[in-house]
Amino acid sequence: MTALTLPIGKSPIDRSAGSSAGLVVLISGRGSNLQAIINAVRAGRLPAEIRAVIGNEHGAPGLARARTAGVPTHVISHRDFSTRDQFEQALIDRIDPYSPRLVVLAGFMRILGKSFIDHYAGRLLNIHPSLLPAFPGLHTHARALQSGVKYHGASVHFATPDVDGGPVIIQASVPVRPDDTPEILAERVLQEEHRIYPLAIRWFLENRLSIRDGKVLLDGQQRPEQGLPSTGSAATIS
Ligand code: GRF
Secondary structure: OOEEEEEOOOOOOOOOOOOOEEEEEEOOOOOHHHHHHHHHOOOOOOOOEEEEEEEEOOOHHHHHHHOOOHHHHOOOOOOHOOOOHHHHHHHHHHHHOOOOOOOOOEEOOOOOOHHHHHHHHEEEEEEOOOOOOOOOOHHHHHHHHHHHOOOOEEEEEEEOOOOOOOOEEEEEEOOOOOOOOHHHHHHHHHHHHHHHHHHHHHHHHHHHHEEOOOEEEOOOEOOOHHHHOOOOOOOOOO
């Protein structure tokens, strides 16, 4: 069988504009991952331009973070639309004039439909606070504690219509401690989120990612830097 290697962002379905490194970030709330991306750009660790931040909640603290950083913001509230399709078309109409190479979901708390995801196929990233495929969906930290796992963590993945099920780019794990509460564990995971999201975005923009047989490769291989489990347990990335 011939393995198909699809260079991300260079596929025929890529509607990106040229080789620019423009990002549009979608948020719903606090925006700490957005802040980590802003900080990485400022520090020169991420050669990208955040062209706009779009929120679906008026008053989301992340919007203030964007404004402070001088990034244009928009609010498109799902409550203003009678169907999900209309809401998502309004998002697309707002995003596309910025010609982003990559659309970044950073705590965007709406499930996106197939037509939105297909529109940005191969250039839509999400971060999820668990070691996928463990604990898709909500309340991941409480569920991790209840299940008794020894390690928990975060995953950056390509978004596909399969919610929290797209190909994983990078994972980071943290230990679960006996006295953890969901809040304490969430904070430990969040520190790792802030490290791995800018890194995954950088890899994407450097054209270092490809997908083969549903797995994301970095420089053509599954590499330790991706933190991906090779023998069943996720490794912490150094
Ligand atoms: C993060 O835990 C992220 O993994 C999840 O939503 C949370 C957003 O946090 N998708 P923030 O808004 O980036 O602070």
